[in-house]
Amino acid sequence: MNEQHVAWAPWSGPGHEHLVLREVSSALTAHSSVEGVTDEGRPFSLRYFLRTDSACRVREVELALLGSDARLALRSDGAGRWTDEKGRSLPELDGCIDVDISASPFTNTLPIRRLGLAPDSSDDIVVVYLAVPELSVRRCRQRYTCLGPERYLFESLESGFRAELPVDSQGLVLDYPGLFRRLPSR
Template identity: 40%
Template sequence: MCELPAAWRRLGGEGTGVGTVIAERDGFRLEAAEAAAGERPYGGRLTVRTDLAWAVLRARVETVTDQGMRALDLRRDGALWSVDGTRRPDLDGCVDVCAPCTPLTVTLPVRRLGLRRGEARDVAMAWVEVPGLTVRKVLRRCTRLEPSGGRECYEISDEALGTVTVTVDREGVPVDIEGLYARAA
């Protein structure tokens, strides 16, 4: 997987992040963190554990703001979800987790779906608002586009993010997310 962490800078705002994907015996672990400046500065950290098919099993999102540190734990058991140990039927059916404190979560559907060029699929995900840590179910459409500049491209569309083009490296880790993030040199 990612031999070195990838680093991104936020576009249209001040912030930088870093993340990596770690292969484990029974699945994968995504580790990412971001510091965002601006009107409401915050720090965000995300850990996601998946099975070998890249389906999320659990995630932890932490934030640090002027209000202190907060954390949120999500767990998936089959199609059933819980947040901080409380059953959340409104999230049932989600397979992915997305937190806008890192672009790394785009890797999840890219790796799991294995889309062919021109193919599209809808994916339900648990969207964690950062830094507030509220969670809701969002339907995301992933479409694999023609490669550009030697990189694979996807169109990602959902109500939380809008529609953006994403380029990924050979491991499925985002290089650029149109208007939001660019890989730092």
């Protein structure tokens, strides 16, 4: 088992994420704590758990807000079919393999690793977008382009948002311009 501790901070304002990432036989489990402030200035504290299979397809994700009953749990068969915590089918998410947690740069690692793009190639994907602190769920179209070794262009195909992401050899974001920056590990 390989275990790594990773931390990010927002470029501006208070906040911090501490992620414990474990890899066993190429499957990932992530336990994370995120402290942040919304655009409206409201603080939040999020805990999340995420598990992938050996092909880096998300199989389950759970989010909970501290000091609230707000909780979200989703499961996937790895082929793009999702259910809620009670096992009810969520056909509006059909075809989504990855998740994007708005308060964390970690979820960019999942498609980067799963797609294994060669330099100058790209792929359009549909993800389960999890907005924090609302814990709302929706489909979102995105594109990842490999710009070269350890460098990717992320694009939201709906909003037009773009960011060039330098990553480490594990596909973990080092800098998410204007949003998150990786803190040095000790």
